[in-house]
Every structure is written in C-alpha cells, then in structure tokens.
Amino acid sequence: MNSGKQFFTGLEALRGIAAIMVMFLHTSGTLGPVPRNISYLAVDLFFLLSGVVLANSYEKRLATGEISPAKFVVQRIIRLYPLYLLSLPVGLLNHALQFGLDYLTLTDLLVRAILFIPSPNVDGAFPLNGPSWSLFFELWAGTLFSTLLIRLSWRILLAITMGAAGFTLYGALFVGNLDIGHQAGYFRFGFSRVLVSFALGICLYRFYEVRKPNVAVSGNIIGLLLCACLIFITNIPARTFFGFPYFDFLLCLVVFPAIVWLAMSTRQAGLVELVFRWLGRLSYPIYILHGPIFTLLHSLRQRGYDLPASPAAGMIVVFAIFILAGMAAVHFDEPVRKKLTMMIAPNPSSAVPAVSNTVTEQP
Template sequence: MSSGKQFFTALEALRGVAAIMVIFRHTEGTLGPIWPNISYLAVDLFFLLSGVVLAYSYERRLITGEISPAGFLLQRIIRLYPLYLLSLPIGLVSYVVQSGLDYSTLWGLLLKGILFVPSMDLGSLFPFNAPSWSLFFEIWASVLLSILLIRLSLRSLLAIALAAAGMAMYGALLEGNLDIGFQPSYFIFGFSRVLFSFSLGICLYRLYEVRKPNWATNGNIVGLLLCACLILIANIPAATFFGFPYFDFFVCLVVFPTIVWIAMGTMQTGLVELIFRWLGRLSYPIYILHGPIFSLLHALRQEGFNLPASPAAGMMVVIAIVIAAGIVAVRFDEPVRRRLKMMVSRNPPSTATATSNLGGV
C-alpha cells in the first residue's frame, strides 16, 4: 500500500462524517424539531482538509511549474462543477415553487449560478444551492494558493492564519458564533473564515513533510475514535456557547488540526478502510446535492403538500440522499470528470484516488 493511500484514508472518513453531520443540520424539519448544534463548523473542517490535500497534491507541481495557476484552477473547476451544475435544476424548481415563475429573475439567477456569482440582494448568496457558498470561497482560496500561498514560509502561513482568524472573530462576535459567511450581510467574513482554516491545512501538510507521524498500528480503532469524536463535537448544542465564539475558534484552531494530524498518522485496513474510502467518495455528492433537495421538500410542504415530517420519514430521506449520492458519484460525476480531464490534456494528470475524493468541500 502506498503512503499516499495511507495518508488519505482517515481524512476521507472525516470529510464524509462531516458531510453527513451537515445533512442533519439542514433537514428543514423533515426529522421533526431538531435543536441547532455546532455542525456548522463542519465547513471549517472542509476548508482545513482542502488545505492539506491541495497542498499535498499540487504545491510542488505549482512551484516547479509542472502545472500553471490557470491549469490548477481548471482542475478545480473540473472537480467541483459537474455536480454543482447537476444540482442547479433542483434548486431552480425549488425557487419557482417558493417565489413563482418570473422568467427574467430566473434567467438572471440561473446565469449567476452557472457563473458562480453571489446574489448579494437576496437572503442566500446562491439561492439555487445555498450550501454552495462554501465552494465559492474554496475556489477563491485555491486561486490564492496557486499564486501566493505556495511561495510563503511556514511562519508566514501561520501569521496569515492567525490574522484571518482574528478578522473572522470580529464577525463571529457580531453574529454570536462562527456560522457566518453564507449571509450577504456577512459575506466579507467568508474570505477570512476560509483563509484561516485553509492556511492551517497547508501548514499541517508542511509539518507532515518535515516530520511524518508514525503510522499507528491500531489505525482502524484510532480512525473510528476520531470519527466518533467529530460526531460528538458536531452535536454540541449551539446555544451552549452562543455569544461566546471563542469556543468555535478553539475547535477550529486547536481541536480540528489535532484530529487531522492524528488521522494523518494512521492507516486503515480491511472493512474499515473500505467504509472510510466510500465516506470520502460520497462526501462531496452528499454536500452539494442535499441542500436543493431539502429546500424543495420544504417548499412543497409550505405549498400545502402533505409530506411526512417525522424522524422515520426524515431518516428515509437522508438514506435516500446517501444512496443517490453514491449513484451520481459512480455513474455521473467520476466518468464526467475523467472525460473532461482527457479533453483538456493529452496526458491527463495521474492523481491519487484520495485526492480525487477529497479535493472539494
């Protein structure tokens, strides 16, 4: 087994678990009344993991000129856009059900959605797929990685991470917690929110290159414990620390990097490895598809459709989304991305499977 496979397996699981935690946060009442929790920090974990993975996969290639910043951005678009575009028709139908059939407005919003331009005059930056706000900021961070961050020292990256955390802290103090960046009124803080976690991820990769952690002999157990730890953290009630966002920053600046660093020193085998890899494989399809689906269900319920809203019905919807994510990943996303890579390059870059799975929110 290659070191690359060892390196990524537990990170795939962490991303998959985080994506599932986000599903439960956005159930829109399908599971009945749910107390808000701090699973919104899953987005910060996504940014941290992306910093690690993209630095691992592309930093050296960008520095040596093997791939240009434009080529790198094209790879990111190929990674993120197919499923995002697939989600837009669902979001469009949901928007029509809620707001009516105004063709001029719909065409304008659809064009913005395709071009990934935020809608600053609405309640959501991306009304056809609200969770995709984080993709916008991750693409921005990817561009910054390709032209600037790869050239900075570890000390400079840490300084940027802490400065960005300080800026995000200001927004979090205004809002009461770190659940900011997706609102038009807090849009500017989305840049600082992604930058501090993304930069920390690059730092973790740099430290990994200098001092690789010893592979844990009980990697299956350690990996499962890390996933359990993440679930426990995500289920802390949001009201517990609302108005005291320092706890959110403690989780993002200390707890998450520690979990990821430990995960980078583990190797999974057998059934656990298979499950972890599927969690990673499903993480992005789950994340990008669940928002429009729940939004559509919520819109239909508001229009008087008698849709069940119980824990049993909600779990059926969640399971259906996970199954649909698997089908879409295997039958649509992965084949389309392979075809696009072949189209843009005579010698398509050979990247690790884990890179393909993890290279997106």
Template sequence: MNTGKQFFTALEALRGIAAIMVMFRHTGGTLGPIPQNIGYLSVDLFFLLSGVVLANSYEKQLATGEISPAKFIVQRLIRLYPLYLLSLPVGLLNYALQFGLDYLTLADLLLRAILFVPSSDVDGAFRLNGPSWSLFFELWAGVLFSTLLIRLSWRSLLAITMGAAGFTLYGALAAGNLDIGHQAGYFRFGFSRVLFSFSLGICLYRLYEVRKPKVAESGNMVGLLLCACLVFITNIPARIFFGFPYFDFLLCLVVFPAMVWMAMSTRQAGLVELVFRWLGRLSYPIYILHGPIFSLLQSLRQTGYELPSAPAAGMIVVFAIFIVAGIAAVHFDEPVRKKLKMMIALNPSPAVPAASNTVTEQP
C-alpha cells in the same frame, strides 16, 4: 512522475462525517425539530482538510512549474462543477415553487449560479443551492493557493492564519458564533474564514512532511474514535456557547488540527478502510446535493403537498440522499470528470482508480 502524493484514508472519513453532519443541519424539519448545534464548524473542517489535501496533491507540482496556476484552477473547476451543475435544476424548481415562474428571474438566477456570482439577498448568497457558498470560497482559496500561498514560508502562512482568524473573530463576536460568511451582512468574513483554516491546513501538511509521525498502531480503532469525536463535537448545542465564539475558534485552531494530525498518522485496513474510502467518495455529492433536495421538500409542504413529516420518513429521505449521492458519484461525476480531463489533456498520464482519484481532488 512522482509527485509525493499520499492517501490519507482517515481524512476521507472525517470529510464524509462532516458532510453528513452538515446535511442533518439542513433537514428543514424533515426529521422533526432538531436542536441547533455547532455542526456549522464542519465547513471549517472542510477548509482545513482542503489545505492539507491540495498541498499534498499540488504544492510540489506548482512550486516546480510542472502545473501552472491556470491548469490548477481548471482542475478545481472540473472537480467541483459537474455535481454543482447537476444540483441547479432542483434549485430552480424549488425557487419556482416559492415565487412562481418568472422566466427572466429564473434565467438570471441560473446565470449567476453558473458564474458563481453571489447575491446580496438576505436569504443567502446563492439562492439555488445554499451550501454552495463554501464552494465559492473554496475556489477563491484555490486561486490564492496556486498564485501566492505556495510561495510563502511556513511562518508567513502561520501569520496569515492568525491574522485571518483575528478578522473572522471580529465578525463572529458580532454574529454570536462562527456561522458566518454565507449571509449578506457577513459575506466579507467568508474570505477570512476560509483563509485561516485553509492556510492552517497547508502548515499542517508541511509540518507532516518535515516531521513525519510514526504510524499509530490500531489505525482502525483510532480512525473510528476520531469519527466518533467529530460526531460528538458537531452535536454540541449551539446555545451553550452562543455569544462566546472563542470556543468555536478553540475547536478550529487547536482541536480540529490535532484530529487531522492524528488521522494523518494512521492507516486503515479491511472493512474500515473500505467504509472510510466510501465516506470520502460520497462526501462531496452529499454536501452539494442535499441542500436543494431538502429545500424542495420544504417548499412542497408550504405549497400544500401533504408529505410525510415523521422522523422515520425523514430518515428515508436521508437514506435516499445517500443512494442518490452514490449513483451520482459513480455514474455521473467520476465519468464526466474523467472525460473532461481527457478532452483538455490535463492529465495525459494513465488514469488512476476512481476511488483514489476522488480523494486528492475533493474540496
């Protein structure tokens, strides 16, 4: 069955760089004092990329009835849950170190985490894995995508994008920037935050389908420049534009879509292509595993363990997370997902190579 799927290698690189920048924001002092930056916008880039990638992978199938919304949601759960569940024991250990072995509380936290029931706790909606708040909204966006957004015209989607951006701006003006949605007081803005970037991603893919741009020459160089640009943007100090979130929205509504469009217009080859594919392959493991690991290290320090705190030691932890992410992706996540798909017969067609399959189904 020809679904029209395409593989955008440069998008994988952007996703991987974004995950790494999020990881550096959550080091918890492991790398020493790091000035706060606008790396939180990496999450908005994730949402934008999800709109592009899911439209590329599933929109035609959903529109023609080749896959039902229910099967699509199961596909998303299979994609997101194995590594997420793998992270929860680390989160439980971290919580127990901080607050003691209250088995009823731990059981309640674990059940809520498995069911993705957000908490009203001021310390975060998902205590066992802080960064997983975005997965909650990813799943919500997936439900909306499979049942409603695929039926809407390009203009309607653009109107939803601007309306959701306006509502999110209301919350960002109160908070000082766009780093909202994961806190108890701003949780409702997480729905609009994902909606405006996700819908914009669908619009971007539909525009690409109508007006396929000419493939840029020197795709390797363009891809590397886009990655460097993303590193530069996410390292802009947050204090510069705090209280003026219009800059955040300029990046999310103009700069990020332009970067994604350029990335879709390039093709990579050789070593650059290999590195870009691996960045995409590791992006989700890095994103979902790093939070509990750094939180656990911080809790161990607070409870009296004398762990090295020099930046060099912190970089060892970062490299260790890369290794753990690679092992988890190759030897746990991909085999488990393949087995689950076979068990429920969601994809009876011949299996595709793991690296390609990783791309089209990542958040």
C-alpha cells in the same frame, strides 16, 4: 515535499462524517424538531482538509512548474462543477415554487449561480443551492493557493491564519458564533474564514512532511475513535456557547488540527478502510446535493402538499440521498470528470493525481 501520491484514508472518513453532519443540520424539519448544533463548523474542517490535501497533491507540482496556476484552477473547476451544475435545476424548481415562474428572475439566478456571482438576497448569497457558498470560497482559496500561498513560508502562513482569525472573530462577535460568510450581509467574512483553516491546513501538511510521525499500529481503532469524536463535537448544541465564539475558534485552531494530524498518522485496513474510502467518495455528492433536496421538500409542504415530516420519513429521505449520492458519484460525476480531464490533459502522465480532494473539500 513529495509528488502528491499519499492517500490519507482517515481524512476521507472525516470529510464524509462532516458532510453527513452538515446534511442533518439542513433537514428543514424533515426529521422533526432537531435542536440546532455546531455542525456548521464542519465547513471549517472542510477548508482545513482542503489545505492539507491540495498541498499534498499539488504544492510540489506547482512549485516546479509541472502544472500552471491556470491549469490547476481548471482542474479544480472540473472537480467541483459537474455535481454542482446537476443540483441547479432542483434549485430553480424550488425557487419557482416559492416565488412564481418569473423567467427573467430565474435566468438571472441561474447565470449568477453558474458564474458564482453572489446574490444580494438576504436569505443567502447562493439561493439555488445554499451550501454551495463554500464552493465559491473553495475556488477562491485554491486560486490564491496556486498563485501565492505556495510561495510563502509556514511562518507567514501562520501569521495569515492568525490575522484572518482576528478579522473573522470581529464578524463572529456580531453574529454570536462562527456561522458566517454565507449571509449576504456578512459575505466578506467568508474570505477570512476560509483563510483561517485553509492556510493552517497547508502548514499542517508541511509540518507532517518534516516530522513524518510514526504510523499508529491500531489505525482502525484510532480512526473510528476520531470519527466518533467528530460526531460528538458537531452535536454540541449551538446555544451552549452562543455569543461566545472563542469556543468555535478553539475547535478550529486547536482541536480540528489535532484530529486531522492524528488521522494523517494512521492507516486503516480491511472493512474499515473500505468504509472510510466510501465516506470520502460520497462526501461531496452528499454535501452539494442535499441542500436543494431538503429545501424543495420544505417548499412543497408550504404549497400544501401533504408530505410527512417525521423522524422516520426524514431518515428515508436521508437514505435516499445516500443512494442518490452514490449513483451520482459513480455514474455521473466520476465519468464526466474523467472525460473532461482527458480533454485538457490527453497525456495520462499530466492528468490530475488520483486523489479525492474536495469540499467543499467542500465538501
């Protein structure tokens, strides 16, 4: 294991592409009648990437006691919370438009959202920001990682992956696919769903450390091909394998790890590297901000506001989210995280590594 200073630019691009595909999944009719696809599996890719990146950045530091599990969790909260909190006022406005200005209900929803207490709401465990359900499991997996998973061998981690996959498959057979964990009735399957990919990501990084594959010469071309492959996969119509969730598990257990492994074995340069880094930089802002925005537009239409719902109008919203994500990252998220990090770690040598790792991660 190293000190966590490696930076996999290819993984940044994969995370950015995955966030964009999730955003298109949640357009709420803004882009017109878009057929549902399997981009819900982008969340599983996020969990896989999170396992790889957190193992790269923190595993040795946790194992040697350089950082405590409690401080690690605080750093994860600092990484994920600022933009998440920024999204909640939009979620509150949306809920008020849909159900009326009930201050008691809105206060309850806000407190639950801040503390990440799942709601019994049948429409989703976290109604103020639907996609934030994965952040709950990201924080849970991170806590488990810092206290237990770093102490387990790769064989035990693989056994955990397979066991969690079996339990998740049990729930997926009821739903028809792997798009489970965010619903109130299937919330328990979110714990096993995150473990499948997160534990596998830790194993993948450990294997990378042992094998150290040769860096591909054509890193730019391979990186772009991997991004195109991910776009193709996530655009497969959901109806194609609905009721047969084994295909979803094939992607999560075999195809996604292979894509990530290849991405880890490449290095990009020039314009491609710049674009890949920005994709990673914008991935979390896009992921955590897009849901409330599209839901708010949908609520405004339901209230009678004549807002256009066409592909052209939808793309304007998409580009606006890109701009908003960039502004939020540069002028809000990164400065706030820097100040909070300095508050808990005034000594720069003990501060969090300069590695972008969310997602969300989730994102």
